Amino acid sequence: DAGVIQSPRHEVTEMGQEVTLRCKPISGHNSLFWYRQTMMRGLELLIYFNNNVPIDDSGMPEDRFSAKMPNASFSTLKIQPSEPRDSAVYFCASSFTEETQYFGPGTRLLVL
Amino acid sequence: KQEVTQIPAALSVPEGENLVLNCSFTDSAIYNLQWFRQDPGKGLTSLLLIQSSQREQTSGRLNASLDKSSGRSTLYIAASQPGDSATYLCAVTKTASKLTFGTGTRLQVTL
Numbered sequence: 609d610a611g612v613i614q615s616p617r618h619e620v621t622e623m624g625q626e627v628t629l630r631c632k633p634i635s636g637h638n639s640l641f642w643y644r645q646t647m648m649r650g651l652e653l654l655i656y657f658n659n660n661v662p663i664d665d666s667g668m669p670e671d672r673f674s675a676k677m678p679n680a681s682f683s684t685l686k687i688q689p690s691e692p693r694d695s696a697v698y699f700c701a702s703s704f705t706e707e708t709q710y711f712g713p714g715t716r717l718l719v720l
Numbered sequence: 721k722q723e724v725t726q727i728p729a730a731l732s733v734p735e736g737e738n739l740v741l742n743c744s745f746t747d748s749a750i751y752n753l754q755w756f757r758q759d760p761g762k763g764l765t766s767l768l769l770i771q772s773s774q775r776e777q778t779s780g781r782l783n784a785s786l787d788k789s790s791g792r793s794t795l796y797i798a799a800s801q802p803g804d805s806a807t808y809l810c811a812v813t814k815t816a817s818k819l820t821f822g823t824g825t826r827l828q829v830t831l
Contacts, residue, residue, distance in 0.1 A: 612763075639817055641817075641819075650821055650822075650823055650824065651764075651809065651811075651821040652821075653818060653819060653820075656817060656818065658817070663817075664818060699763055699764070701764075703817065707769075708754065708766045708769050709754075709766065709817075709819065710766070711756075711763035711764040711765070712763055713762060713763045714762075714763050
């Protein structure tokens, strides 16, 4: 298996632009997680899905952030409009039920 | 709110030494605890997962222990190697799946 796939790996954009991050979980996994990592706050859970349904989005910082999982093999995290403080590494992870989470390589986002 | 702290924040040891990384959490009502490794510019790799009913888990040169009542876990690395250099993160779950991460320990193993 190729593991969790994220795209793009790097994104540089200007403030106010829309940013879409993509994730393909490991086949057969039924849970998907979006995390954000910054120097100041460490790793934080933004949202997680179980069987394509959002279960907990309490970590989503504000309405500018939205996430979707239209099917078991694809999820997006969208930021609109983006701000410089959104600059971070965004990780996607997947798991089967309550077992170990497998992380993707991350998307490094820089908002100028 | 669960808070997870890791001490020390950074550690440098010569190759071959045994070492211990510490993790503490404020809410002992956890579901499980995991140790991860993160290499610079990379994602996280799961090392060990300890269920709340377990006391320890071992994988190769790694041994993780869990004392739920005191809110502590340790990761023991035997005979450290330069390839062990990375940031080590512990994470706990209260409800199934929702991980709360610690602050991390950056380990450097020197030749």
